[in-house]
Amino acid sequence: MKKRTLLLTGVAAAAIATGAFADGHAPLKVGFVYVGPVGDGGWTYEHDQGRLAVEAHFGDKVETVFQENVPEGADAERAMTQMALQGADLIFTTSFGYMDPTIAVAAKFPDVKFEHATGYKRADNVSTYSARFYEGRAIQGHIAGKMTKTNKIGYIASFPIPEVIRGINSAYLHAKKVNPDVEFSVVWAYTWFDPAKEADAAKALIENGADVILQHTDSTAPQAAAAEAGGVITFGQASDMGEYAPLPRVSSIIDNWAPYYIQRVQAVMDGTWESVDTWDGIGPGMVGIGEITDAVPADVKAEAEAMRDAIAAGEYHPFTGPINKQDGSVWLADGEIASDGDLAGMSFYVEGMTGEIPN
Template structure:
């Protein structure tokens, strides 16, 4: 098996009152498995999912037993890892990366009595649910801060893969920055990876060399922060988790993915027999997307503006994608006052007008 993953199991000890387990013996714990695309110590995407796993243990005590496999590449290895977890008796399995989607669907067919949850995907089945977060909302707040703080008027974005989730973030950050700074430019480098510190460092170096002094990312390691720290005049934002080791500069704030409430809820649904296949897409209003501490490196008026935008998005008073908006090629996307629907955003595979970066082929 061409992966560096290994299996870890842990059983919690506190006892919490709860319903019996309809699909298995009531005196046996519910076994829950996770697969991660990166290491749990990356302080980014996989780290936050593992915090959610620990939250399940804290909530349900010895009624659950969790395990995880980290560093699972997207592709055939994912199918093997999922099969391993199913054969080990896990009745609920969380697959936490977009590229695990087809593996989840294939394995779910073979284990109809196992419930699968796939993060950021869109394919479902009777025993497969999907869940995602509106990351673009956090990017809009980062764009507001970046647009106000840039001195070169160049904001850089490290993209992972050209899928709707990533386009949403790039476009939302640009539109928010442009709103507060009409002179801002958005530079994009695609790393074609979720987690590869070397590639992420190269992408950051290329953007910094191009004059970028605000750096955003949709990749998971802290390598871009390290490169920004070396440059000395570049600010960054934590991705998926706080990444506070780079505070107060270059990290001036973060988007934090809070999966814990969802994981606790879904584990409980399996135990009380109410689990069903559904699609969840939570945002700032549900707490699935959080804005980390905005450091003192950010001017007080900019901080206040960013926090007001956060509150307005949560209350439905503001939406990062409100017309009039065109696509990069000049064709219409949203009319005056029109707000993008979830369906439009979930199929977004284009830059908005004003971003001059060449789209990936």
């Protein structure tokens, strides 16, 4: 009989402590720490789909626990510590702000394996993993640049970290390439998940004339705001958000964590787990492009799908020069492709973007 998923509660702790498992052998205990609710419809939802895929794949060989809505900072360190004390063998920490807490807790539990999403600090028992979301942003930017009627595109950003800045730049470059008159307005929400703030940001951008809204926040609130306004298109973030298709949501970036989670759990079981850094995109399947709806003109849809396929095949890189920085200085020469190191530390806007990146 397959063990049901356990929330990180006193009941779960008791079950783990007693070792009462179906086949008499303690399964591998795998923990997940989430920054939002599992029902956010975006980032955390997709990580939890990955957790469920682990359960489905391994059955009684695994026991998963999770804690949702864990703020970045001291609360995250407490949640990770609790999981380790309860016997977790492998813990996935799924938000950038969990980076330092993950490193701190890992040092206290050297026999526990940790996997941190979107960060860059590693240790002997800490791996890092992320997806090349900027590849999907390039496709969204192309569609946005072709479909905007006002030439104003709004972008709801979470925090000014390289991951988010890369996405803004990628979307802008590809919108500008097909529509030289396009303008980007960025609203920094300083949150990953806050439906009220996200809705307010979307409404402000729409009132300012934006008829395309992109987001790097996790709720469907911007989709709802755009649907209410009418005449605005949006893109699903982290998850398909297909309930808003065919309008306002015309496509999406879908994070597919399941294969990675299954692979890393298997590595622990096999005794082959090592600290590695993984950064995969459309080609390996970690980044999916949700259905491009018929609300997108057929020629634009075909162009977007061709770009998707070229990126997947390694024939096109979204950051290929010539590209200048915002101040006009040369970043990439004609035909030059950005290195992963430059992308991982990106802290500047590209030429043509207005406004400043907050500290």
